[in-house]
Amino acid sequence: MIDYWPLIGILLVVIGFALKFNPMLVVTVSAIVTGLIAGMGPVEVVSTFGKAFNDNRIIAIVWIVLPVIGLLERYGLQQRAAALIRKMKGATVGRLLLFYLIYRQATSAIGLQSTAGHPQTVRPLVAPMALAAAEQQHGELSDDEAESVKAYAAATDNVGLFFGEDIFIAIGSIVLIQQILSTYGYNLSPLHLALWAIPTAICAFLIHGARLLLFDRRFARRGR
Structure with a gap:
């Protein structure tokens, strides 16, 4: 029983x-x-x-890293990141986020998805640096403009991760795609799927990169 x-x-x-x-x-x-x-x-x-x-100790790493990030933020991590960007006269929101997009896609493509993310890098580093770059170029930002900068920083992380990780063959999404296709008679290897993810990742980089540069241009017109 x-x-x-x-x-x-x-x-x-x-x-x-x-x-x-x-x-x-x-x-x-x-x-x-x-x-x-x-x-x-x-x-x-x-x-x-x-x-x-x-x-499952890899999961436990998150609970170790997050308190460290919280302590760093408490003792001025965001302020130091913003101060670093203010020293770079050529830094703009679009260029900074474009560089981060390259980093995010490249590391995700080789399986290092957890080296960056919203809690690890976007909130404590990328967003404050992007805000500092915008303020340095265009002066004080309105609330809506500041929120737009933060949104672009978060979106850049999402695009880089989403379209970069499928290039890595040992990722859950690749296995899921392979299993679904196999049920319909399409037997493809993970390597084959990963290779065909490369053109998609390139297109995503070009499209979002263009959006970031256009975002810079909109800020430039604001100052006129």
């Missing part, structure tokens, strides 16, 4: 989220309760947690 008692852990998750308790605490308590009801001892439950943490 099937024992449904361990499913109480799911009920605890639902109740905890409904009552707006701390999600990490809710999930941890639910997992411990589930293990105990299933007949596992306390030591075995903790051991299972440790094994899962060790097997």
Whole structure:
């Protein structure tokens, strides 16, 4: 006979989220309760947690990096990044973000997707540097203009990652595409799919790069 008692852990998750308790605490308590009801001892439950943490330690890196970024921001990371850009007289929003687009696509294409991103680079570095470049070239920005600069910084990261990562053959999206095509009788290797992602990535770079340069021109006309 099937024992449904361990499913109480799911009920605890639902109740905890409904009552707006701390999600990490809710999930941890639910997992411990589930293990105990299933007949596992306390030591075995903790051991299972440790094994899962060790097997998925790449995920744990995020929880190590984010507090470091938060501390750097608290002690002036954004201000130092903006000050660096203000020393570069030729820096503009479009040129800066174009350089970041190249970096984001190139690193994503070789599997280094986690080296950049919205929490790691856009918020603490790229967006403040882009704002500083815009203010240096065109003076104080309105709220709408500042939000546009931030949006372009975020969009640049999205475009670079989305169209760069498919060039890397060991990425989930490539496997998903391969499996879907195979169900319809199209048997393609991951390498084949990755190679055909290169023209798309080039087009994305040219199109978004042109948008960034046009964004610069709109700012230039603003000052006239």
